[in-house]
Amino acid sequence: RSLMPRTLEGQITMEKTPSYFVTKEAPRRIYNMSRDTKLIVVVRNPVTRAISDYTQTLSKNPTIPSFQALAFKNISTGLIDTSWSAVRIGIYAKHLDNWLQYFPLSKFLFVSGERLVSDPAGEMGRVQDFLGLKRVVTDKHFYFNETKGFPCLKKPEGGSKPRCLGKSKGRPHPKIDMQVVQRLREFYRPFNMKFYQMTGQDFGWD
Numbered sequence: 001r002s003l004m005p006r007t008l009e010g011q012i013t014m015e016k017t018p019s020y021f022v023t024k025e026a027p028r029r030i031y032n033m034s035r036d037t038k039l040i041v042v043v044r045n046p047v048t049r050a051i052s053d054y055t056q057t058l059s060k061n062p063t064i065p066s067f068q069a070l071a072f073k074n075i076s077t078g079l080i081d082t083s084w085s086a087v088r089i090g091i092y093a094k095h096l097d098n099w100l101q102y103f104p105l106s107k108f109l110f111v112s113g114e115r116l117v118s119d120p121a122g123e124m125g126r127v128q129d130f131l132g133l134k135r136v137v138t139d140k141h142f143y144f145n146e147t148k149g150f151p152c153l154k155k156p157e158g159g160s161k162p163r164c165l166g167k168s169k170g171r172p173h174p175k176i177d178m179q180v181v182q183r184l185r186e187f188y189r190p191f192n193m194k195f196y197q198m199t200g201q202d203f204g205w206d
Contacts, residue, residue, distance in 0.1 A: 001033055012131060022095050031102040044113025045205040046090025047184045053086035055173050068180050080187045093194040110199050120151040
């Protein structure tokens, strides 16, 4: 709370940290700080998410083992290593279970990472509605950046240049063997189905 800016009546204070959703102690701590907190969770296909996570780590440390070596406990049996954070984070149903001990589903908005790319204005519309804000951010605020492969914000009024996510976003993924990808899809499928049931939202990952 001490790190938050002072907020006047009618203002909203926002904070984002990717690790909150997967940190066991976070729901209780946030609940104890303010049980009225609204929670926005951006999720994407857990297989793509794991490969993206690996790509990010690889860029910082090129000597790490292959994706396949890290993803499997035993490659011959196809046993997935759920202790590897890149895999564990994508088990969304498990993490959501932990949050639902403290917050009702009505306090959550689940944003699709895929739709954030294909229809940024639509997803931002949902975010603004959820926060009780007037729909100010619309189609006219985005353009598709061919180089990065995702939408960027157009030049804001009075601003200097368009706003795109940094260099670490949109980098090409390493080629992963299709059998490895297939095995990961199978692993995540039951967790995805449970997550769809829990949220009442089909993200279309299967």
